[in-house]
Amino acid sequence: VLVIDIREGVKPQTVECIGILKQYKIPFVIALNKVDLLNGWQPHPETMLMKSIGMQGERVITELETRLYEVVAQLNGHGLNADRFDRVSDYTKQLAVVPTSAKTGEGIPELLMVLIGLSQKYLEKNLAVDKQQPARGTVIEVKEEKGLGTTMDAIIYDGTLKVGDTLVIGTLGDPVTTRVKALLEPAPLSEMRDRRSKFAPVKEVFAATGVKITATGIENVVAGMPLRSCSPEGAAQVAGDIKQEVEEVLLETDAEGIVVKADSLGSLEAVVKLFREHGIKIKKASIGPITRKDCTDCEANLQHDPLTCVLIGFNVPILQQPSPSITVITGDVIYRLIEQFEAWVAEQKKRMQAAELDVLIKPCKIRLLRGYVFRQNNPAVVGVEVMAGILKTGTPLMKKDGNALTEVKAIQDKQENLAEARKEQQVAVSLPGVTIGRQLHEEDILYSAIPESQFKKYKDFRKQLTPDEREVLREIADIMRGQDPMWGI
Structure with missing residues (x-):
C-alpha cells in the first residue's frame, strides 16, 4: 500500500517509493489518505466510503475530485495509469486509488477489499504456502523483555515453526543457529510490537502469521534479517544460504565512498539503491547504530577524498x-x-575552491597616480588607484611589456596598514627594487604578474571570478601571448 497525503500529492519520497516498487515489480494500491482534513468534510466512521462521499456537501465532493485527479495526473507523469478504485475498468493496467482516513477509518474497509480481491485474483500462486515445509520468515524487531530475556518479533510467511525447532537467523556476521524455546502469539487484532499487547503461548505457528520467538544467542540479530527453520543436519547449508543473502546487501563494493547505516536490512537496501542512483559511492553499508568502528572506517577516507568522509544514518x-x-x-x-x-558536498566544494583561489595571485590592474610620489626608491612609495581586481600585499607586478619589476611590500590608507585594496580604492603602496622616474613613471599601468601555471588554474574557477577579474586575466593573457603565442593555453 502506497500512502499519499491527499493535500500534498506526490512528494519526492513518494517518487522514491514508486521507483523501488517498479524495480522489484511489486503490485500495489494507493491509499489517498487524510480525506477527513478536506475543508468541510463530515466524517461518517460507520458508513461505507461511497455512501460517506455522497453525504458530503457539493463543494467538498468537488474538492475531493479535484485533488484526487491532481494526484492521478502526477502519477501519470511517472508512468502510472491510475483512477479511483470504483472507476478502474482493468486492474491489470490501472492502479486503484482508494480515498481513506486513517483517523476516522473511512475507506479502510474498501482498501482491504481491494487488496484482498486483487491478491486472490492475481497473486494466488504467490500466496500459496506449504505447511509441511520448514518455516521461512523475517525478523521485525529484537528486544529485551522482562521474564523472557531477548525476544524476536517475526513474520512467518511460509511453512510451519514449532517449539524445539532448529532455527537459523541472519546477523551482521555469521548466522546464528539456535533452538526455539517458546512461541507466543498476539491476541487477535492486536499490534504485535505494542508492549501492551497480550500474548498466548502456542506449540506451533503456520504461515502467514506474526509471532514472538524466544531463543538463546539472538542478541546480535537485527531487524530485517531472514530466518529459517531446518533439521539439525541441514543447519550448516541453511546458514550458508542466509549469509550469502545478507552479504548481497552488506557487501563493500566500492574501494572508496561514504559509510551507510540503517535500522533494518530492507531499509539499508533502499538507502543503498537510491544513493547509488544519485552517483554516490558507498564504501560500507551495514545495519545497526553508529559505532566507533563506523567512525574509524569513515575517518580513513580523509586522506584520499575528504568529500567521502561522511557517515549516513537512516x-x-x-x-x-x-x-x-x-x-x-x-x-x-x-x-x-x-x-x-548533496548540499554538504556542494558547500565543501565551495570552501575547497575558495581555499585554492586564496593561494593564487589575484588578478589586478593599477594605475600610478600623478603627484603622489612619496618616496622615489628604497623602497619607492607611491599612490595608486586599483582599476580592477584585488591588490594584495605580496602581489608581483609587471608593466605592459610583460616583464615583472617589483612586488607590493605594503599597502596603506590614511597611515593604516591594509592587507588588500579593491576596485576604485586609492592607496599608497611600497615597491622595492624600483625607482620612480626610471623603471616606473606616474600614470603607468601595472598588472599582477600571474605565472602561467596559476593562469591555467583560474580557468577552473572562472565562475567564481567577477567580470572585471575575468577582463584583467584576458588582458594579462594578451600581454603574455605577445611574447609566447601559446602562453596559458
Whole structure:
C-alpha cells in the first residue's frame, strides 16, 4: 500500500517509493489518505466510503475530485495509469486509488477489499504456502523483555515453526543457529510490537502469521534479517544460504565512498539503491547504530577524498560521537538524507575552491597616480588607484611589456596598514627594487604578474571570478601571448 497525503500529492519520497516498487515489480494500491482534513468534510466512521462521499456537501465532493485527479495526473507523469478504485475498468493496467482516513477509518474497509480481491485474483500462486515445509520468515524487531530475556518479533510467511525447532537467523556476521524455546502469539487484532499487547503461548505457528520467538544467542540479530527453520543436519547449508543473502546487501563494493547505516536490512537496501542512483559511492553499508568502528572506517577516507568522509544514518542512534573530521547526517526520510549530503558536498566544494583561489595571485590592474610620489626608491612609495581586481600585499607586478619589476611590500590608507585594496580604492603602496622616474613613471599601468601555471588554474574557477577579474586575466593573457603565442593555453 502506497500512502499519499491527499493535500500534498506526490512528494519526492513518494517518487522514491514508486521507483523501488517498479524495480522489484511489486503490485500495489494507493491509499489517498487524510480525506477527513478536506475543508468541510463530515466524517461518517460507520458508513461505507461511497455512501460517506455522497453525504458530503457539493463543494467538498468537488474538492475531493479535484485533488484526487491532481494526484492521478502526477502519477501519470511517472508512468502510472491510475483512477479511483470504483472507476478502474482493468486492474491489470490501472492502479486503484482508494480515498481513506486513517483517523476516522473511512475507506479502510474498501482498501482491504481491494487488496484482498486483487491478491486472490492475481497473486494466488504467490500466496500459496506449504505447511509441511520448514518455516521461512523475517525478523521485525529484537528486544529485551522482562521474564523472557531477548525476544524476536517475526513474520512467518511460509511453512510451519514449532517449539524445539532448529532455527537459523541472519546477523551482521555469521548466522546464528539456535533452538526455539517458546512461541507466543498476539491476541487477535492486536499490534504485535505494542508492549501492551497480550500474548498466548502456542506449540506451533503456520504461515502467514506474526509471532514472538524466544531463543538463546539472538542478541546480535537485527531487524530485517531472514530466518529459517531446518533439521539439525541441514543447519550448516541453511546458514550458508542466509549469509550469502545478507552479504548481497552488506557487501563493500566500492574501494572508496561514504559509510551507510540503517535500522533494518530492507531499509539499508533502499538507502543503498537510491544513493547509488544519485552517483554516490558507498564504501560500507551495514545495519545497526553508529559505532566507533563506523567512525574509524569513515575517518580513513580523509586522506584520499575528504568529500567521502561522511557517515549516513537512516533511522539509527549514534552510540559513538565522531571526531570533528567526520560529518554525520541522520534522518528517517531517504530523499532528505540525499539532499543534505548533496548540499554538504556542494558547500565543501565551495570552501575547497575558495581555499585554492586564496593561494593564487589575484588578478589586478593599477594605475600610478600623478603627484603622489612619496618616496622615489628604497623602497619607492607611491599612490595608486586599483582599476580592477584585488591588490594584495605580496602581489608581483609587471608593466605592459610583460616583464615583472617589483612586488607590493605594503599597502596603506590614511597611515593604516591594509592587507588588500579593491576596485576604485586609492592607496599608497611600497615597491622595492624600483625607482620612480626610471623603471616606473606616474600614470603607468601595472598588472599582477600571474605565472602561467596559476593562469591555467583560474580557468577552473572562472565562475567564481567577477567580470572585471575575468577582463584583467584576458588582458594579462594578451600581454603574455605577445611574447609566447601559446602562453596559458
